[in-house]
Amino acid sequence: MNRLGLGCALGLASLPLSLSADPARVTLEQASDGTWQLRRNGEPYVIRGAGGYEQLEVLRESGGNTIRTWGVEQLGPDASGEPLLDRAARLGLCVLVGLWVDHPRHGFDYGDEAALQRQRERILTTVRRYKDHAAVLMWGLGNEMEEDGSDPRIWRELEVLARLVKAADPDHPVCTILAGTYNDKVRAMMPHYSAMDLLGINIYGGAEGVDDALAAQGWERPYLITEFGPVGHWEIETTSWGAPIEPTSAEKAATYANAHRAMIAAKRQLCLGTFCFLWGQKQETTATWFSMFLPSGEKTPSIDAMVRSWTGVEPIHPSPVIHGLQADFREKTIAVGSQHTVTADVTAPAGAELQFDWQVVAETHDRKFGGDPEERPPVIAGCVVKQNGATVDLRLPAEPGAYRVFLYVRDGHGGGAAGNFPFKVE
Structure with missing residues (x-):
């Protein structure tokens, strides 16, 4: 397989060095065979x-x-003062620009006409300000604001908003993003909301079945997978005290690759592209669950999986991969202050000089819903007794409670991996 090095020329003809400064016209076109295509200034654009x-x-x-x-x-602007759209255009990237639509669970009342009008004005101000920027590809009107999909007022307001956005900017499609397809929500939406151009679906576990789920609910138009990644912390096995068990870096990379392949190849050919999540770093249940970069900035095997999926090319410096962590107290309750050994199963390219960073971290007490911001829990000092690469001797915390053992591995070439498991002391 060919190899790709970050920082070297790619030879990817579909990626311009930068975007023209002129606004782009983006359209959706349906072929005679029923398939759909996104076009940017008349040229096919696969996201x-x-x-x-x-x-x-x-x-x-x-x-x-x-x-x-x-x-x-x-x-x-970023730290250098460059606004995001300018930075994207300079790099030849386009942007699905999110237009935040408020959520009932955050206190927004879809029966309050004054609040609805303020939201409309806020969204239109954004559209008018940015619609002529070359990097704008389309508008993402809302993200998971529908909750279980049973409130028709939300769908009707999205119809109003979509019509306003399209009147202000006829040159860019409007996409609305839902949290999965459960509860027959797409079917519930369709009688009230027809003005959007394409649907966005955020999906984690079961991503390969999205096309069938949409077909079963009667959706026959194009769609995007606007978030996908590892199985979510809300849909995975937990310990007896309720701590979700995070997939390994190897399992996450496989999920990204397999889900992307399945969604793009779906038989109806209505999926016009995918967005892996999260191209960055965040605390959500843990600091690593959805993060495709380590907190210190290294790329993970999940990014290598997307390189292979997008290009068919192997990275020159694949990140190290953590296949598992072994310990006799993994996912168990154990005595406070007891001493134990943890070993890691890690693979890396021949000659890689790996750095191992072992930590014991408190289980989060700030777990939120729907990706809302969380406070990162503290590292517990004094737990590492002796470390020898992929093996560590730990003294468990003296304070009763729930914790996780974390391992961060870095290769010195900008690559890394993370793994963890929960345990409890009493």
């Missing part, structure tokens, strides 16, 4: 996307061509 707005140089070098944002605040 190879990532959710996030960090490490954009790495995204371009990895074969990606599009990013997705969630709200207007993410379009602001």
Whole structure:
């Protein structure tokens, strides 16, 4: 297999060095055989996307061509003062620009006409400000605001908003993003909301079945997978005390690759692209569950999986991979202050000089719903007794409670991996 090095020329003809400064006209066109195609200035555009707005140089070098944002605040300048859309255009990337639509679970009342009008004005202000920027690909009107999909007022308001956005900017499609397809929500939406151009679905476990689920609910138009990644912490096995068991870096990489392949190859050919999540780093149940980069910035095997998926090319420096962590107290309750050994099953290219960083971290007490911001739990000092690469002797915390053993592995070439498991002491 060919190899691709981050920082070297890719030879990817579909990625311009930068975008023209002129606004782009983006259209959806249906062929005589019923298939759909996204076109940008008349040319076919297949989305190879990532959710996030960090490490954009790495995204371009990895074969990606599009990013997705969630709200207007993410379009602001970075530390160097360069606004996000300008940075994307300079790198030849397009943006699915998120227009935040407020959620009932955050206190928004879809029966409050004054609040609805303020939201309409806020969204239109954003559209008018940015619609002529060359990096804008389409508008992402809302993200998971529908909850279980049973409130028709939300769908009707999205219809109003979509019509307003399209009147203000007829040159870019409107996409609305839902949390999965459960509860027959797409079928519930369709009688009330027809103005959007294509649907976005955020899906984790069961991503390979999205096309069949949409077909079963009567959706016959194009769609995007606007978030996908490892099995979510809400849909995975837990310990007896309720701690979700995070997949290994090897399992996550396989999930990204398999899900992307299945969704793009779905038989109806209505999926016009995918956005892996998260092209960045965040605390959500753990600091590593959805993060495609380590907290210190290294790329993980999940990014290598997307490089292979987007380009068919093997990275020159594949990240190390953690296949598992073994310990006699893994996912168990054990005595406070007891001493134990943990070993890691790690693979890396021949000659890689790996650095191992072992930590004991408190289980989060700030777990939120729907990706809302969480406070990162503290590292517990004094737990590492002796470390020898992939093996560590730990003294478990003296304070009763739930914790995790974390391992971060770095290769010195910008690659890394993370793994963890929960345990409890009493």
